[in-house]
Amino acid sequence: MGDVRPPQELASIVARRLAERRGEFAVVGLARSGIAAVRLLRAAGCSVYASDASTSEAVRSAGAMLEREGASVDVGVHNVQRIAHCSVLVVSPGIPPTAPPIRAALSAGVPVVSEVEVALRLQPALRYIAVTGTNGKTTTTALIGHLLRALGHDAADVGNIGTPVSELALLSAPPAWAALELSSFQLHDTPGIMPDVGVLTTLSPDHLDRYAGVAEYYADKKRLFANAVLPSQWVTTADSADVGALVAGIPGHWHRFSVHRTDVDGFYHRGSGMLHLFGEPLVARDRLTLTGDHNVANALAALLAVMAADPLHRIPSARAQLAAAIGTFGALPHRLEPVVDRGGILWLNDSKATNIDSTKVALASMSRPTIVLLGGRHKGESYTALVPELLRTAKVVLAYGEAGALIASDLEAPLHGRVLVEHCGSDRFEQVMTRARALAVAGDVVLLSPACSSYDMFNNYEERGREFARFAGAMA
8 A cells, every 4th residue: 555656756845845844744653763864853843743642751852842843743643634634644664555544645645754754855965875684684784884883984884774864854963964764665755866876785575564565575675676766786695596587677777796706796705705896806705893694795785785885985195095994894793693602602683583584594604503592573474484593503493572473383393393382471571581591501502582673572573672682691
């Protein structure tokens, strides 16, 4: 469900209404991006109505602050009639398109856009590299920001990575560059996206609890290329048939990366151990602090994107700066992050692994007997895809949370008793951690890589990862 108007037309309408400050702008959802959108619209001189169905203390506090800044705010309810008469509706990515305020806006012909769309329209001078994909997008985005700063640019990491784009525009001296991570939900409502370079890291099924099927999910990823023209610069993997099919026929200059092929612009040459970029070796693989081929792919994607963004980023001095910078980038929190290594037991926090494919990548990185913590809220995929890697490396699977019973049901038969599967219940994470500690012996890894969202027990994957680290530190 969505607006049927072409993206260019929709983006043009929004840009015009922003320029004219025409009518009242509505913002639905008062988490961080919604708050930033309200503040930016108010700073731009727009009349704003904001609402959130929650009545939590955080939402009430945000609403009171925004009212002091001149917005009209409802907490605990959406005024659907008011929203249907607004000029533009700005929607938070966590709110599905079937929600009543969005349905009302669409039925009334009101443009529904993301906070990203509004922020980009109000920062026309911002240069940005946009990154999407099922997995790898956060690490790639952070790498791009790191590399841009190594080249001397004032650059921020924004979007789905945590900082709303609108917050940049509110700074007294906004940065010239941004590394912008975009989820499929954000892309669905960002019709004017037109990056200096666009990056698609990977594709695999995800969010099937929100999408009708894989095709619908992939279609939102494809919105990154909605405004592609011949001069556009794009970076994609050459190691995915699904990616190749999705981008076929899209205009622009294409730069592909691979950890298997050498006939592309960015590749890993296993014989020499070197990463090659644009026809020349750039840096040795062992200079990367990140483990796994998936992170080699992320590094290649980031390097290609930064080098494609400006011809000056490919001159010899810039290449030398990039080669030095890639070795100083450390692992991000909640992404195969070592949190405790004591008594011969390594505890790894991979809480960001919220889908099957991401957990498969984590399991493929394991070289020691592994106790795997799988669970949370189910997202629509079968867990049987994990069986080959579990058979290779796992000694125990601890299934927990709302999806715990389904995970155990999916895995017990195909693991043939060669890997113990235990269902640890659905309501106490401490119970899961206590059981993991009881089973672990020196030489083992305890891996939190849930393959599920966190919303059954936690507010987000970061909270889940922090709790894992806290319990691990107390139990190790």
